[in-house]
Amino acid sequence: MNIASRTVSQPVPQPVFSRRFGSGPRPVLALHCSLAHSGTWRGVAAELSEEATLTAFDLLTHGKSPDWDQQGDFQDRNVAAGLSLLSQPMDLVGHSFGATVALQMALRRPDLVRSLTLIEPVFFAAAEDVGLLRDLKEQSRPFTEALMAGDPALAARLFNRMWSSGAPKWPDLTETTRAAMVRAIEIVPACDPAVHTDRGGLLAPGGADCLAMPILLLHGSETNPVIPSVNAGLLRQLPNARVAVIQGAGHMVSISHPAEVAAALRSLWST
Template identity: 55%
Template structure:
């Protein structure tokens, strides 16, 4: 389990005085933060890494817990107090990092965190509606059709444009490469097998936290944001009009603006 973390790839953007560590979403890579980093280039130095099975990092070998392994990879980069930002699955990794090293996290921003176990407890009917919407994805995976699974998943959670046939073949291939980690993480995301929501587990997360969502994202995401906000000691929520699940990629200017406001207040 340790060896596969040796080749984790990371990069930095910007030359600002504020250190930021960011964790990307599933099927993407560290370069997904480039747009946001360019908007804030004079304000922040943003470091990001490729999760296992993504970008230039090695493939996950199927051993160990995928979320916790990526949190361990991120913690290796967490050597000074930073503003920690995560998106989607990467937001759940960032949360685990904050739980493990709260003294090195000045603030925590979770953008569209996909910890569906929150909604399973707080809003089961909303989660059930999302699960029904996901049935074609599950059926394609059960049938062994990785390309169709990835295409349908991208249709539900991706930016909407460009459409799958219009994506460059290397990009489609990289997304298909990463796709298996998503069904493999069902227990982590839906059943909370890592006990993120267990009594007392989130007590170390006392730094200011922001839960950000896109107003056009599936309704379950707002429920998760509200649920985590209630469970964290010092948290607030923000929603971005006209944005969906991929808001830090599709709306870097709006993301930069709510980060500036949050950090100024924090």
């Protein structure tokens, strides 16, 4: 698999690091989840290496990208960085918080998004079951309390425990990986306005009308129950969307089940 890395220096508020996998004819842009990095797409990219050239970038405060400078909105800053990489119509794929960034990118430049895949999107504002949102708040309490107490290492470990189904547990991670997660954990609260509220009006009548491209809403069968509820809510709003479930997978499905994710992408792209 060919891998090329570069730093994006387009006129965006903060430049970000990106890398490229594969050499296939289909251009794809992929966005990772919180506390991860662009390299987590290696497995999916390897499955698609002859079909697609996959570009992935590190969100701010992740991987080799700089720390967010606390200016503006965290999601908006990453949307701007992502849009700087959309030089032609591409297939857009996002996982977890990266899926919420991808969704906003598609809303702003639908003309440059050939298809949109949202894997385990954490756009909780779209969830149909408010009871599940209350459950999620309770599940998040230990992580939130650790962060407020000034213990980012414990907060990162608890956050990883909450969302890492289908991926290595904290004790099995390398010291470098754990340090990267501790670095990124501070920005999780900054994501709350983007994931808990419908700031862009997507859920309002007609708010998603511009998203006419094929859309895949993908989640694992063993994920947190709030995610299928989010996908059900999005399915009602998005005009050309479908839901697919990968059996046996949890929230980290793009890492744990790359072959199945690649197969789902092929199915979408063939429509």
